[in-house]
Amino acid sequence: MRSVSIIGVGLTKFGEHWETSFRELISEAAGRAIADAKIEGKDVQAIFGGCMASGRLIGQEHIGALIADQLGMNPVPSTRVEAACASGGVALRAGIMAVASGTYDVVAVGGIEKMTEVSTEEAATALGGAGDQEWELFNGATFPALYALMARRHMLEYGTTEEQLAACAVKNHKNAVNNEYAQFRKEITVEDVMDSGYIATPLKLLDCSPITDGAATVILCSSDKAKKFCETPVEIISSVQASDSLALCQRQTLTAMRATQEAAKLAYAQAKITPKDVDFAEVHDCFTIAEVLATEDLGFFPKGKGGKAAQDGETALNAKVSINTSGGLKGKGHPVGATGVAQAAEATLQLQQRAGKRQVSDAEIGLTHNVGGSGATCTIHVYKRL
Amino acid sequence: MKNATPLIWRNSADRYHLMGSHCATCNTDYFPERVVCPKCRRKGKIDAKQMPTEGKIYSFTEVHAAPTGFEHETPYYIAIIELPNGVKVLTQLVDSPDEKIKIGAQAKMCFRRIFEEGEEGIIAYGFKFKVV
Numbered sequence: 001m002r003s004v005s006i007i008g009v010g011l012t013k014f015g016e017h018w019e020t021s022f023r024e025l026i027s028e029a030a031g032r033a034i035a036d037a038k039i040e041g042k043d044v045q046a047i048f049g050g051c052m053a054s055g056r057l058i059g060q061e062h063i064g065a066l067i068a069d070q071l072g073m074n075p076v077p078s079t080r081v082e083a084a085c086a087s088g089g090v091a092l093r094a095g096i097m098a099v100a101s102g103t104y105d106v107v108a109v110g111g112i113e114k115m116t117e118v119s120t121e122e123a124a125t126a127l128g129g130a131g132d133q134e135w136e137l138f139n140g141a142t143f144p145a146l147y148a149l150m151a152r153r154h155m156l157e158y159g160t161t162e163e164q165l166a167a168c169a170v171k172n173h174k175n176a177v178n179n180e181y182a183q184f185r186k187e188i189t190v191e192d193v194m195d196s197g198y199i200a201t202p203l204k205l206l207d208c209s210p211i212t213d214g215a216a217t218v219i220l221c222s223s224d225k226a227k228k229f230c231e232t233p234v235e236i237i238s239s240v241q242a243s244d245s246l247a248l249c250q251r252q253t254l255t256a257m258r259a260t261q262e263a264a265k266l267a268y269a270q271a272k273i274t275p276k277d278v279d280f281a282e283v284h285d286c287f288t289i290a291e292v293l294a295t296e297d298l299g300f301f302p303k304g305k306g307g308k309a310a311q312d313g314e315t316a317l318n319a320k321v322s323i324n325t326s327g328g329l330k331g332k333g334h335p336v337g338a339t340g341v342a343q344a345a346e347a348t349l350q351l352q353q354r355a356g357k358r359q360v361s362d363a364e365i366g367l368t369h370n371v372g373g374s375g376a377t378c379t380i381h382v383y384k385r386l
Numbered sequence: 387m388k389n390a391t392p393l394i395w396r397n398s399a400d401r402y403h404l405m406g407s408h409c410a411t412c413n414t415d416y417f418p419e420r421v422v423c424p425k426c427r428r429k430g431k432i433d434a435k436q437m438p439t440e441g442k443i444y445s446f447t448e449v450h451a452a453p454t455g456f457e458h459e460t461p462y463y464i465a466i467i468e469l470p471n472g473v474k475v476l477t478q479l480v481d482s483p484d485e486k487i488k489i490g491a492q493a494k495m496c497f498r499r500i501f502e503e504g505e506e507g508i509i510a511y512g513f514k515f516k517v518v
């Protein structure tokens with residue numbers, strides 16, 4: 001298999017875009033990525049687009065065709081990829097494999113979600129489809145409830161506190177202040193989180209990532225040709241995906257995500273690194289407890305110590321490992337289908353030393369971690385400069 | 387949830403009685419029912435089996451922001467119940483005083499209305515659990 005690199009990235013501002021349509025968002029992100037890669041539209045040989053719930057959220061399916069059409073790229077093949085909130089990560093992996101296999105040299109990978117076209121309740125119900133519709137949602141579970149069930153067990157088994165969870169949200173908001181594309185460029189305090197009202201005990205409003213519109217695109221190129229277009233390509237040195245039971249209650253444990261643990265093992269082996277080598281990671285903090293689980297399951301901290309590590313500042317910018325420098329899903333926003341691609345964009349900006357005030361000093365190795373549902377799908381990608 | 391009539395009707399044995407599956411090859415119980423044993427796959431022998439209807443609270447949460455169809459019940463408890471055969475079930479926890487809702491507390495199945503599809507729509511019934 002050939003080595004694959006990212007040669008350009010493009011993002012829209014994440015937030016509530018009532019004035020902007022789905023097609024305008026993806027066109028904006030893709031246009032920026034193509035310009036950033038210094039390629040022309042005709043250089044793109046295939047498109048993979050991650051999107052979770054356009055049918056439920058805007059009544060539009062067949063968005064692969066929509067994207068190619070809007071970008072003026074017909075008849076280039078354009079494929080939608082869906083894996084709930086990991087749609088972006090799985091689309092990225094599909095694009096990587098298409099280039100690695102030798103089928104294409106240049107591929108565009110997009111991710112998008114337009115979530116504010118419907119009410120918050122309807123959006124939450126649509127997102128619920130990432131879980132087990134017949135046996136979880138049917139019985140009144142919500143996504144915050146599923147993660148709350150994990151948080152409650154983690155608190156019982158390891159003594160994790162609500163304040164420790166809050167520390168993740170506080171840190172991610174702080175990072176988001178320095179990200180011009182982030183939804184919430186505003187610092188919050190632990191007290192703000194603690195006073196923000198329960199959504200599903202013990203998780204409060206500010207433990208939860210928001211409803212967001214946004215799109216992201218990265219341009220992939222075979223590494224042997226990447227320097228023709230881009231002076232500082234970023235090589236993807238592992239691309240891994242793992243699955244687990246769709247329903248949360250069928251997992252052996254609620255305090256670890258097996259899909260993350262299995263994917264991490266493979267990802268580190270593929271990249272020939274250990275968790276200690278990772279300078280920064282974008283992890284899937286759809287809820288604060290998810291960031292705690294991720295930093296443990298990825299091997300940055302021992303099981304049960306993730307909450308304390310966050311509280312002690314070990315995950316802050318330029319601390320032991322910089323977690324969610326972009327602001328994460330909590331601060332940057334979580335347009336579900338776009339998230340996995342936006343994470344790859346952040347990794348690229350960091351390794352190209354283009355992250356401005358949120359730049360990780362001496363960033364050599366970055367990792368992105370994207371989760372679908374309550375942990376049924378996980379993708380991990382590892383990056384370094386080519 | 388809209389137009390859930392086939393879904394509500396189809397799973398009545400599972401939802402009303404907690405009927406699941408048993409694989410004779412590996413002697414494992416499953417709920418909800420499965421067509422294929424995930425451990426034995428082709429070598430599995432799957433039959434219907436009644437699950438135990440009492441177990442312990444494994445984890446719980448009080449839901450304050452409900453999805454469509456559950457708004458009028460807010461706040462309500464969702465729990466995972468661990469049954470003596472190792473099977474875990476996600477369910478609403480009802481008719482239980484707050485102070486008794488703890489991890490490890492014994493809970494048993496009861497038959498309740500789950501939701502209804504508007505004033506003229508079908509009513510979905512099924513299992514919930516309550517602390518004993």
